[in-house]
Amino acid sequence: MTSRAPLVIAVDGPAASGKGTVARALAAHFDLPHLDTGLLYRGVALALLRWGGDPDSEFAALRAAQELNLDSGDPELRSEMVGGIASRISAYPAVRSALLERQQAFAGQPGGAVLDGRDIGTVIAPDARVKLFVTASAEVRAERRLAELEKRGLPAHLPDVLLDIRARDERDSHRAAAPLRQAEDAILLDTSELDIAAAKARAIQLAEAALV
Numbered sequence: 077m078t079s080r081a082p083l084v085i086a087v088d089g090p091a092a093s094g095k096g097t098v099a100r101a102l103a104a105h106f107d108l109p110h111l112d113t114g115l116l117y118r119g120v121a122l123a124l125l126r127w128g129g130d131p132d133s134e135f136a137a138l139r140a141a142q143e144l145n146l147d148s149g150d151p152e153l154r155s156e157m158v159g160g161i162a163s164r165i166s167a168y169p170a171v172r173s174a175l176l177e178r179q180q181a182f183a184g185q186p187g188g189a190v191l192d193g194r195d196i197g198t199v200i201a202p203d204a205r206v207k208l209f210v211t212a213s214a215e216v217r218a219e220r221r222l223a224e225l226e227k228r229g230l231p232a233h234l235p236d237v238l239l240d241i242r243a244r245d246e247r248d249s250h251r252a253a254a255p256l257r258q259a260e261d262a263i264l265l266d267t268s269e270l271d272i273a274a275a276k277a278r279a280i281q282l283a284e285a286a287l288v
């Protein structure tokens with residue numbers, strides 16, 4: 077018998093692994109709303125920067141999280157600098173707690189939802205019916221990030237981008253609060269050798285199979 081529980085899909089993985097691409101494809105396929113939770117942490121980081129708050133102060137970051145008024149269309153949100161600060165302030169337990177309810181409310185919508193981030197399958201939606209952990213080698217992720225930056229007219233150097241990806245992996249995986257890790261019941265999807273179309277198709281295939 078098919079379960080009637082709302083379909084919540086958790087997609088986690090490291091920076092530039094393609095989890096957002098896969099999550100959007102799953103949301104379109106299953107006709108579900110999608111939340112990129114990284115944008116929340118980026119929103120806190122950007123607010124902090126604009127307000128002149130100190131990213132080394134948990135108290136300042138908490139204040140930015142509590143007052144967060146996210147404009148997800150703000151192009152500054154996607155900058156590498158904001159991503160780096162987001163990865164620092166996301167280590168603060170108080171910041172994570174301040175953003176928890178918002179994410180859980182999104183996941184708890186009656187019709188279900190797709191969320192992508194670092195701790196969706198482990199903390200935000202541990203009962204999600206489908207969990208994917210999307211990854212790719214650091215080198216492949218750096219190439220993708222570089223291509224993304226070049227497309228946005230922000231040329232960078234591959235070795236710098238690779239260093240940044242590795243630093244982000246290190247911080248996200250080794251922090252005490254909700255570190256990036258594959259949930260025990262998550263399905264691993266390594267996209268290193270898959271192009272975008274193949275990664276999306278494989279994610280949909282894995283999700284469909286998990287729901288049988």
Ligand SMILES: Nc1ncnc2c1ncn2[C@@H]1O[C@H](COP(=O)(O)OP(=O)(O)OP(=O)(O)O)[C@@H](O)[C@H]1O
Nearest residue numbers: 091092093094095096097220224267270271272275
């Ligand atoms: N399988 C793939 N092959 C090639 N490029 C890809 C693939 N998946 C995603 N990309 C590209 O790589 C970049 C990063 O993808 P995406 O934004 O989906 O990753 P992410 O894991 O959500 O990143 P972040 O955590 O930093 O937000 C984008 O430019 C995207 O188009």
Ligand SMILES: Nc1ccn([C@@H]2O[C@H](COP(=O)(O)O)[C@@H](O)[C@H]2O)c(=O)n1
Nearest residue numbers: 113114115117162163166193194195248
């Ligand atoms: N659930 C999440 C989502 C994101 N983070 C942190 O935010 C940084 C930026 O996220 P992107 O996905 O937009 O790159 C990321 O490096 C994480 O540190 C998080 O902790 N939890």
